[in-house]
Amino acid sequence: xxxxxxxxxxxxxxxxxxxxxxxxxxxxxxxxxxxxxxxxxxxxxxxxxxxxxxxxxxxxxxxxxxxxxxxxxxxxxxxxxxxxxxxxxxxxxxxxxxxxxxxxxxxxxxxxxxxxxxxxxxxxxxxxxxxxxxxxxxxxxxxxxxxxxxx
Amino acid sequence: xxxxxxxxxxxxxxxxxxxxxxxxxxxxxxxxxxxxxxxxxxxxxxxxxxxxxxxxxxxxxxxxxxxxxxxxxxxxxxxxxxxxxxxxxxxxxxxxxxxxxxxxxxxxxxxxxxxxxxxxxxxxxxxxxxxxxxxxxxxxxxxxxxxxxxx
Numbered sequence: 150x151x152x153x154x155x156x157x158x159x160x161x162x163x164x165x166x167x168x169x170x171x172x173x174x175x176x177x178x179x180x181x182x183x184x185x186x187x188x189x190x191x192x193x194x195x196x197x198x199x200x201x202x203x204x205x206x207x208x209x210x211x212x213x214x215x216x217x218x219x220x221x222x223x224x225x226x227x228x229x230x231x232x233x234x235x236x237x238x239x240x241x242x243x244x245x246x247x248x249x250x251x252x253x254x255x256x257x258x259x260x261x262x263x264x265x266x267x268x269x270x271x272x273x274x275x276x277x278x279x280x281x282x283x284x285x286x287x288x289x290x291x292x293x294x295x296x297x298x299x300x
Numbered sequence: 301x302x303x304x305x306x307x308x309x310x311x312x313x314x315x316x317x318x319x320x321x322x323x324x325x326x327x328x329x330x331x332x333x334x335x336x337x338x339x340x341x342x343x344x345x346x347x348x349x350x351x352x353x354x355x356x357x358x359x360x361x362x363x364x365x366x367x368x369x370x371x372x373x374x375x376x377x378x379x380x381x382x383x384x385x386x387x388x389x390x391x392x393x394x395x396x397x398x399x400x401x402x403x404x405x406x407x408x409x410x411x412x413x414x415x416x417x418x419x420x421x422x423x424x425x426x427x428x429x430x431x432x433x434x435x436x437x438x439x440x441x442x443x444x445x446x447x448x449x450x451x
Contacts, residue, residue, distance in 0.1 A: 179363075182363075182367070183363035183364065183366050183367045184363070184366050184367065184370055185367075185370055185371075186370055186374065186376065186379060186381075187376050188381070194376075198380070198381070199380060199381060199443075200381070206363075206366070207381075207382065207384075208359065208362055208363045208366055211359055211362075212330075212333075212334035212335070212357075212359045212360075212363070213334065215334050215335050215357070215359055216333070216334045216335065216336075219335055219336055219337055220336075223337065225337065225338050225345075228337060229349070229350060230337075230339070230349070230350060230351070230358075230390075231358060231390070232389060232390065233358075233387070233388050233389035233390055234385070234388040234438075235386065235387060235388075236384070236386060237384050237385040237386075237388065238383060238384035239381075239382070239383065239384055287385075292350075
């Protein structure tokens with residue numbers, strides 16, 4: 150049974166089972182393509198930066214957590230994309246060798262005024278490393294399909 | 301001459317020269333890795349979605365714009381990373397064949413209270429397509445090296 154807008158309750162927390170292992174090869178591959186700053190590419194440059202050692206691009210960290218959301222939370226039947234993100238914060242650096250996991254909390258929901266098949270859901274995504282330290286958080290402005298009016 | 305915190309003025313707007321061509325292969329490659337939702341992977345599924353045709357992951361759009369920022373705006377001597385992002389909005393879908401460009405506007409700046417070498421700079425990044433339509437915007441909470449106290 151897919152989870153529709155009507156099934157989503159403010160205050161619900163989902164602890165996802167998935168884990169994402171961060172590798173040096175992938176950190177460098179992402180950085181070379183999208184964020185080629187020295188502290189994401191070079192160990193020595195990273196040592197002299199606020200990161201202390203080679204660190205994933207913040208966009209890479211968000212993308213890895215997104216993969217955990219798609220695999221373990223969002224459903225193709227009811228997930229309709231997102232309008233944006235508020236208050237994204239990179240709380241700690243993510244390094245090769247880290248393992249990420251994700252929690253989701255429903256902060257708010259409201260029906261779309263213009264589109265009867267759409268519900269707006271504000272959800273906090275929190276990404277943690279293997280030491281249960283928060284590394285990233287954001288509030289996603291997601292759209293979820295409505296069961297009643299949309300069927 | 302590198303641009304330090306002291307050189308950054310609130311209200312300054314930078315129109316970057318770089319362009320990023322969005323290809324179908326890259327849209328699908330990114331989506332397979334980080335955001336494997338049907339509307340980012342499959343033309344037919346995208347046609348039935350709010351995107352209308354195959355659309356880049358929003359995280360991919362942000363990452364492509366980040367590449368333009370790194371190539372054309374951020375400087376390795378003075379860019380110290382970012383604490384986060386506020387009010388990221390995906391205003392229009394990005395499709396294969398689109399060409400992206402980026403503008404940056406300095407919204408606010410203040411000296412760090414705890415670290416004399418750091419200045420905090422709030423900057424709006426705006427990404428446009430080849431028709432000058434805004435496709436993404438966000439406010440980045442960047443850190444920029446200070447010249448005086450840090451040297």
